[in-house]
Structure formats: C-alpha cells, structure tokens
Amino acid sequence: MDNYVEINKNTYNQVAKDLMNRHKKSGVNEPRAEDYYNKIFKYTERKDNIKHLELGPGDGNILKFFASKDIDTYAIENSEEMVKLCKKASPKTKIIEKNILEVNLDEDTFDTAFAGSFIHLFPTKDANIVMNKVYNWLKKDGVFFAYTTLSDIDEEGFFSKTKSIYPNENVRFRHNYTEDSLKKLFTDNGFEVVDYYQIPEPENNKIWQFIIGKK
DSSP states (O other), rough: OTTTTHHHHHHHHHHHHHHHHHTTOOOOOOOOOOHHHHHHHSSSSOOOOOOEESSSSSTTTHHHHHHHTTOOOEEEEEEEEHHHHHHHTTSSSSSEEESSGGOOSSSSOOEEEEEEOOOGSSOOHHHHHHHHHHHHEEEEEEEEEEEEEEEESSSEEEEEOOTTTTOOOEEEEEEEEHHHHHHHHHHTTTTTTEEEEEEEEEEGOOOEEEEEOOO
C-alpha cells in the first residue's frame, strides 16, 4: 500500500478528461459550485478578504466560481493533468502541485476549505494527517466542507472507478466511509460538525454524503 499515492496520481492523470466530461453532464441531483459556495458561507461571518483552499480541485470548475466572487483561491493537486485543467478553468488560483502529505503551510492562513471526492483517497492514518493539516491551516472559526460517497460498511483498499463514468479499468486506493466513520474523522481532528446531509445519485447507484466542520 506504500505506493498508493503514485497509483492514485497515475489514475487521475488517465481520467482527467473523463472527469471534466462528467461534470459537463451533471446528474439531476448533483450540486453546483454555487450550492457549495452558499453552504460554506452559511457557516462563516467572514465576507471580505477571504482566503479559500481547495484540496484536489480536479478540473477547477468549483474554484472558478469562488474566484469569480473576488475570493483569493488556492489549491493543492498532485495530478499533472488535473493541474492543467484547473489552471485553464481558474487562472487566478494559486496551485501547489504536490502530494498534500508533503505540503507544509502556515497555520491560521485560510478562512474556508473545500474537498470534493478527496478525503477518501487516503488510508485512515494518512486521512487523519490530512485533516490535522487542514485544521491547523484554517483560522479560528474556519469552515471545512467535504463530500464523499456513502457506504454501508467502513472499508479501504484498491477499487475500480465507476465504469459507467470512466470507461477504462482505472484502479485507485479508496476508503469507503459510513456516516459515522466520516463524522468521526472530523471530530477526532478537532472539528465541530455543523452540517451533514446526503444526496442520491440514482444514475450511478450512489449516495453522496456532505459534511461541514468548523474549527
């Protein structure tokens, strides 16, 4: 499992364009960038001079929306192909092209943070390291919004990505979270869970779970 980061990186390099096409064909229930923005700012009183961090921004679609609101946007992305897409979509965003486990930033830097389909890419030990980093990078009362799919059992290992979305055999490491295990990941790392909800994606037989933690 020691090489899971490199395996995941290679997989996302391969599926970058498929991911972009997926976002262009969003499901009937799939939230839009504006929905994420509104949820985050429901839980923070800060409105001006915002510094926002996105982890694993993919094609940069969500960052693009945040940047359009005069927010100072930053991102951490390990896939070269995803970085290319992100730079094209959100040229104002400052992107750190590196494995987040190797990234060190100043504490109390960001007002808000977002991670879509990201935290499940790490085994439990490393996921806790990521969460601790985000907690320290956020200012007091900072808000962290994340989402992943809902699982009936908590498990981790190497799985293929959904074939109806990604036609090739793309294997990557993944942690499947239950509602309880996802909430525990947040609370174990100091966050207060201020919101949690689920949205079904019937087209691909998935249920997504969304969580917002506050420092």
